[in-house]
Amino acid sequence: MACFFRRKIAAKLGRALAQSEDVFIPALSAVPVFRKQQSPDFKLSINTLRSSGVLPSSGDTQQQSEELANRLKQDSVVEDISAGNGVIHFKVNRKLLVEKMLEPFGKEEDDHTFGLNSELFKTLKKGTTLVEYSSPNIAKKFHAGHLRSTIIGNFIANLKQSLGNNVIRMNYLGDWGMQFGLLGAGFGKFGCQEKLKQNPLQHLFEVYVQVNKEAAHNEDMMQAARDFFRQLEQHESEAVSLWQQFREITVDEYQRVYKRLNVHFDIYSGESFHQHGAQEVVQQLQSRGLLKTSETGAGVVDTSTDGDMSSVCAVQRADGTTLYITRDLAAAIDRKEKYNFDEMIYVTDKGQANHFNQLFHVLRALGHSWADRCEHVPFGLVRGMSTRSGEVVFLEDVLNEARNRMLHNMSQSKTTKEMDDPEDTAEKVGISALIVQDFKGPLHSDYKFDWDRMLQAQGDTGVFLQYTHARLCSLIRRNEGVCGFIFDPSLLLEPTSIIVLQHLLRYDEVLYQSSQDLQPKHLVNFLLKLCHLVASAHRELPVKGSSLEVAQARLRLFSGAGSVLAGGMRILGITPVDKM
Ligand code: ARG
Secondary structure, three states: OHHHHHHHHHHHHHHHHOOOHHHHHHHEEEOOOEOOEOOOOEEEEHHHHHHOOOOOOOOOHHHHHHHHHHHOOOOOOEEEEEEOOOEEEEEEOHHHHHHHHHHHHOOOOOOOOOOOOOHHHOOOOOOEEEEEOOOOEOOOOOOHHHHHHHHHHHHHHHHHHHOOOEEEEEEEEEOOOHHHHHHHHHHHHHOOHHHHHHOHHHHHHHHHHHHHHHHHHOHHHHHHHHHHHHHHHOOOHHHHHHHHHHHHHHHHHHHHHHHHOOOOOOEEEEHHHHHHHHHHHHHHHHHOOOEEEOOOOOEEEEOOOOOOOOOEEEEEOOOOOEOHHHHHHHHHHHHHHHHOOOEEEEEEEHHHHHHHHHHHHHHHHOOOHHHHHEEEEEEOOEEOOEEOOEEOOOHHHHHHHHHHHHHHHHHOOHHHHHOOOHHHHHHHHHHHHHHHHHHOOOOOOOEEOOHHHHOOOOOOOHHHHHHHHHHHHHHHHHOOOOOOOOOOHHHOOOHHHHHHHHHHOOHHHHHHHHHHHOOOHHHHHHHHHHHHHHHHHHHHOOOOOOOHHHHHHHHHHHHHHHHHHHHHHHHHOOOOOOOO
16 A cells, blocks of 8 residues: 555665654655656655755755755665655556555455555544534524535544544534524414424424514514523423424434435534523633623623724623523533543534634633634535525425436436336435535635536536446446456556556545545545546456456456545445446
8 A cells, every 4th residue: 555655765765864764754745646647656845854854944955856866776666766846756666556556455345444544644643523513403494504514524524533533423403592482482373283293394494484474573472482482491391392392303304314414413412402501601701700791781701812802702692691602612611521522623604713713712711721622614605505496495405306306317327227226326326416516625615506517427526426436336246256366466557557556545645634624625536536547447448358367457456446436435425326
């Protein structure tokens, strides 16, 4: 694997410069491949060596790279060493490249750990990561932002878990606030238990819309809502049990729909859990002298850098009730106590960036230094997410639309008829299209939702990933008798094969990059590129009609590529299909 070569090159450098080989590992990276063009395999960055103090930071980088390259000798692993501007390039022995890269795939069981045990991850701290994502609001719309949070959070949780962390997946529901006064009071007037059981999310949403309309012009309704919310806050059993029913039924329904996305949560928390804690936070702020009163009578914390109240965070309304952020403060403290996480990650739209800055600021002011290990992962807006029947209100609407559109596209193809469960395949492929569209760019960017584009079979789509995976599976299936445990590496020296393997050299680095900035684009683009390279290899290196030895070698290449593809797709939150 890539580590083998990185180590060999690092050892060579270590000997030449009388340094520990470890210092060279961070400066070495696999060279990204370009279509068909033969390139070296690894490059060493002189700048990285300069900034880590291995090389003097004065002097000409070109000269430094030439001097260093001249001191290195080729051997049976590293066949060619050449200096470029600020870099040194290394080319490894072709046969060894083939052998080492395809070694992990000869086992009986499919290997899904390729790249995950790389030494690049050894320096990363492993521990407990709490990832909070999805977090919809009961009775309200599940909008595009919630969908993004769901799939991005799931990706981050999968990645962290793959790299050996203990991951806690948490959903923090919007299950508290005046909307439950409205909903509770409105349910008495517009609600129906029968409908609630049949179609819970739909019915709660309808009641919520109706009661909001009514309350806009009917003061009695508004009063009833306030009364109901007060009853809730005072834990009156009738109100609480209705609220509980709404919550439970919503969680059950969400669990069912998340399953379609292959998403799950270890904990369904929510704002309601932290009413009491929120009051305690206010008291703590007060006793530490951090609570100030604003002109309007609200309780605020000074978050300005100069201590001049030029920016403040409101934690208490003038009437003494707490706010969204107060509950978040209490929730964060409670999570640290309960789960003792090493890091916590919140995934929401970038509109909440200021909210999280303030949250972390106030936590630090309260003496919680672990706030430095809390992170907000912001994402941009999605425009125009709608279905044929109109605006998206529920997560299920999007999933159904993706499945139906995909099913329609698939009905055009003859292999669909041979499938055991075309609906299930269409669902998985449709979801991968949603995910790839979303993950291709930087998370921070806004983008326009486009069903037609994302569902194209050619081009950089989730459909293309699935299609490539299914093709590889079918190739292996058709040649079951031919696949052997042994293969001859010297039969895979064609440029099209080498370029696939050179690309695989980068896999651990790509995962590393994603683990550092939590951006899925590195992995998505790596997999898309892999699919393009595999398509060329598939065209140029036929299995059918080749001699047994050649067929075996080629099948090993394709099954290796298929395994890496499947493993990467799973981290993204995509379930690979075997047929389509
Ligand atoms: N329920 C919120 C919303 O829909 C998202 C919650 C984000 N998480 C948090 N801890 N504040 O906007």
